[in-house]
Amino acid sequence: QWIFEKMFEKGIAYRGKTLSNWCPTDQTVLANEHVENGLCWRCGDTVVQKEVEQWFLKITDYAEKLLWNKDGNGVEWPKSVMAAQNDWIGRKQGIEITFPVILGNEVTPESFKDGSWTSQDDVLTVTVFTTTPINFGATFIVVAPEHPILKKITTPEQKNAVEKYIQEASEKTEIDRMSEGKEKTGVFTGSYAINHVNGEKIPVWVADYALIKFGTGAVQGCPGHDQKDFEFAKKFGIPTPRVIVGPHGETGPITEKADQVKSYVKAGVMMNSGFLDGIEFTEAMEKTKDYFEAKGWGKRVVTYHLHDWSVSRQRYWGTPVPMIHCDTDGMVPVPEKDLPVNLPYDVDYQPKGRAPLETNEEWMNVSCPKCGGPAKRDPETLDTFFDSAWYYYRYIDPQYSKGPFDPKEVAELMPVDIYFGGGEHTLGHTLYARFFTKFFKDLGLVDFDEFAKKRVQHGIVLGPDGNKMSKSKGNVINPDDLVKEFGTDAVRVYLSFMMPYNATGPWAPGAMYGMFRFLKRVWDLQYKLKIEDSTMTNEDLFHMHTAIKKVGEDIEDIKFNTAVAHMMKWLNYLESKQTVGQEEFMNFLIILSPFAPHVTEELWQLQRLTDSEAKDVPFVSIHQQAWPSYDEKLIVSDTVVVAVQVNGKLRDTIEIKNEKIKMQNEAEELAMKSEKLQAHLEGKSVKKVIYVPGKILNFVVS
RNA sequence: GGGCGAGUGGUGGAAUGGUAGACACGAAGGUCUCAAAAACCUUUGAUCGUAAUUGGUCAUGUGGGUUCGACUCCCUCCUCGCCCACCA
Secondary structure (H helix, E strand, O other): HHHHHHHHHOOOOEEEEEEEEEEEOOHHHHHHHHEEEEEEEEOOEEOOOEEEEEEEOOOHHHHHHHOOOHHHHHHHHHHHHHHHHHHOOOOOOEEEEEEEOOOOOOOOOOOHHHOOOOOOOOOOEEEEOOOOOOHHHHHHEEEEOOOOOOHOOOOOOOOOHHHHHHHHHHHHHHHHHHEEEEEEEHHHHEEEEEEOOOOOEEEEEEEOOOOOOOOOEEEEEOOOOOOOHHHHHHHHHHOOOOEOOOOOOOOOOOOOOOHHHHOOOOOEOOOOOOHHOOOOOOHHHHHHHHHHHHHEEEEEEEEOOOOOOOOEEEEOEEEEEEEEEEEEOEEEOOOHHHOOOOOOOOOOOOOOOOOHHOOOHHHHEEEEEOOOOOEEEOOOOOOOOOOOOOOOHHHHHOOOOOOOOOHHHHHHHHOOOOOOOOOOHOOHHHHHHHHHHHHHHHHOOOOOOOOOOOEEOOOEEOOOOOOOOOOOOOOOHHHHHHHHHHHHHHHHHHHHHHOOOOOOOOOOHHHHHHHHHHHHHHHHHHHHOOOOOOOOOOHHHHHHHHHHHHHHHHHHHHHHHHHHHHHHHHHHHHOOOEEHHHHHHHHHHHHHHOHHHHHHHHHHHHHHHOOOOOOOOOOOOOHHOOOOOOHHHHHOOOEEEEEEOOOOOOEEEEEEEHOOOOHHHHHHHHHHOOHHHHHOOOOEEEEEEEEEEEEEEEEEEE
């Protein structure tokens, strides 16, 4: 609530009225992110568009700061997340072009033709946004059904048809629009715009493929070079001229489909385009923008696909919006000393199209903090994503009472080192969380830009049939059943071992028993334990230190599957021995403990009881032990095996002493003794010998 | 339509320019047992046959390229998965 009030103070939180996603069952507004395929994410009802007044967060003010740059803003986040977020923010550089509109089919005023028209003139106008102003190819304009200009430009003859179309569009649900596919619909308004570049009259249509939420809610149709515009023009008999010569000289008439602009970006050249003829496409677009700006008919702009975050909910369960509405003073924040505003219990929870908190009169009626007169609380609650956008700051010191979080502690511990989670949070939660952090930075509360240094996304375990687990498909594996049969540790080891952390794949049921067997073998290791036997051979040391190193590194790299594999390898070695020393035993348990916490703890205590010296030492859990260290020197053996190749194909291996590892002639001398190598060199001449110390020796022959 | 990712034995996977298949699962054969289970041992990419204690050849979706050397890097195409989408 304190954060919300700061946002209100800075103009980031504001009350607005727009067309919003509305769930008829839950009787609440939904964010775009919470409409899944046109359905409410909670109840599955079909979402409709409804104009509602509500609270917004001006996340669009942070659009630029939320963009990821090429070096990932100095943090380590998955490329897929950065790409998806940038795409969602949708920064586009383009131009807004204002067209004069003449009502009906009047004769085109001369002033439009000779270019003396200026936007200051008292004429009707419609403004479109485009990234690629192919204006010599523009043959119509489409405005969204919700566009206010329609009231002004629709001619009396077309009034009924247009109004009917608008009405139908407003009743369409997201689902309707999608199930209708891409079939274009629309109605002529009866009016024309003047295409500045050639003085031609082009019809203005209303069509729902223009979306009020994007750009200016109006589009210029360039059907020769845009697929959607082409489909529309074709259906309604509008000309589809081509104005770009393709990279391979294509100039023929368009019959089947538009020539997509993107294929021309590199090589296309303008034609039938007046002053642009012969100019390369990209340059022509810039020249067109210059032209419109110079004439005062257009303005270069940057637009974003991102929209402000609709943040208030007409639900009971949530953080109350800490505002008071006063007839005299308007919206007044609840004074800081009265925070937090607690959620009242005595309310009617049932959705009735208004916020449930409103039903508690006693709670609702307060006096205005400014004038003391009668006022009402804001009855809405905040989207839960508001809370999850900053919880990790609070977790650092949940007892802190002087503000939402302790800036000192936060300075010490934040940003988060690794933030684990699912890909479903890419466009919601993690974007919001980044937004909050950037807001905190502007408030001077933190001095970093990104809340998490590293983001790691887990994969998804699919059902055995390869589909996402779902009750309706009956392919759900219940972990509880597996735990009952094999124990939690075996299930944990299985999940770690069977696939990379971030991989998605089906549950492979067969392998589960193997994990149980692995832990059973670990358990049996206790019978080989000899506390008093402290001597370790070089081989013992090699295996132990290798495992400690590899397992530690793999855990750091979130490669749990290979970490487990290394432990299995070490176990195989330990089993092959007559006895296992205490140091080996303890270290094995410690590095296994994150994966199998229960079995290892049990064995840890067992070895304590066996060790007469340790018996009297107070209980210390295995999970409180330091991670063992390793000695790099013990991992290197006295000799290394070098592969001997002929033309890159393995023919033999040689063993070379460590201290001679860098001496190519030593290696060559050794290799020449190989009969197998000689057999492959026979009758050929050696052109070159490539030696990679300690790895390969390659004879290039011909 | 756009973005991101993946394609390696019967299966899950390992190897990110240097000995492809680590580590497991499964399978086959064996030991033990009256028998089975469990456990343990051996074998396990394909293929050739001159049967090798260390044989040859072919193999990482397809076709090309770079390199002494490519699962790995570059280009073509194919298939699958996930996310976004009448985004002007």
